[in-house]
Amino acid sequence: MTQDTQLRSWEVFTQTRSGANYIHAGSVHASDRNMALQNARDTYTRRGEGTSIWVVPTDAITASDPNEKEMFFDPANDKIYRLPTFYTMPEGAKAI
Amino acid sequence: MNNQTPLLTYCLRLGDNALIQSYRLSEWCSNGPILEEDLALTNFALDMTGRADLLLAYAATLEGKGQTSDSLAYRRPEKEYLNCLIHELPDEDFAFTMVRLMLTSAYDMLLYSALEKSPNENLAAIAAKAIKETRYHLAHAAGWVERLGDGTAESNSRTMQALTMLWPFTGEMFETDSAEQQLAADGIIPNITALKEPWMEKAAQVLKSATLEIPALKTWQTGGRTGRHTENLGHILCEMQYLQRAYPDATW
Known part of the structure; x- marks a missing residue:
């Protein structure tokens, strides 16, 4: 990969409606947090997708190591009792 | 031209300002310094196109022809465009675009x-629609003018050069005539x-914080x-x- 020369990188999270989760939309370049917000607005919400935006410096995010995927995630594979599949959904409930 | 009512002329002036601003901003499409800025400038161009559309549609209604x-x-001859000259000047560089956008958005x-x-x-x-868009254009442009003016020696000198080129064209934005003064006296504009x-x-x-x-x-x-x-409008048209x-009458 070539060196990124276009300012600092920021991760963008947008909220589609009040109260909803912020969802990762992508990333932008910007030299400061105000510019990051503006660039995020222009890049990810220009067709009315959002009501609120978070921007976070990319290097402030700690990510899990893909090489440790087995250690991190495999132990969860064979424990179906952790899933609420044995409960009957009450009638009319859309989510528990 | 001479038969226009004052309000029609006024709407054409505002509409043409937006139209030519839109054209100049749209020239940045695929030429922005970074992708994010490219998108921002084309967004602004689209805001201006929308504004020109509303103002010119209202002008067409007023004219009733x-x-x-x-x-x-798209069909008027050059001399029937009534935009201020500042909008038609060609962009020298990114600093020029930002200084102009700051001055005209303010x-x-x-x-x-x-x-x-x-x-x-x-x-x-x-106007209510335009304000929301313009507030954002101004914040964006003012931020860049401050960064560039108070940036490196190179960015400062380019921004100063842009300001020197643009400043003589700002006076026209505040010109008026007797027909407009009458509209203003009537409280319409x-x-x-x-x-x-x-x-x-x-x-x-803004210029002070941009040094x-x-x-x-x-x-x-x-x-x-x-x-x-200026000769530039002919090239635009x-x-x-x-x-x-x-x-x-081509459509898509």
């Missing part, structure tokens, strides 16, 4: 904030002379509001009108 916003935008903020109070419901509605001082204050505030000096000037450029343009001239 079966014109549309499209025919006004102006649009004041103009449309005042126009929103017009008893003319069409103008008030167009803002008294533009009264907006000069607040505009100067805003511009001076840029306002050029000292005795002469101002003028002409666009009465259809006397050549490209902008090409399709409608070659294929009249």
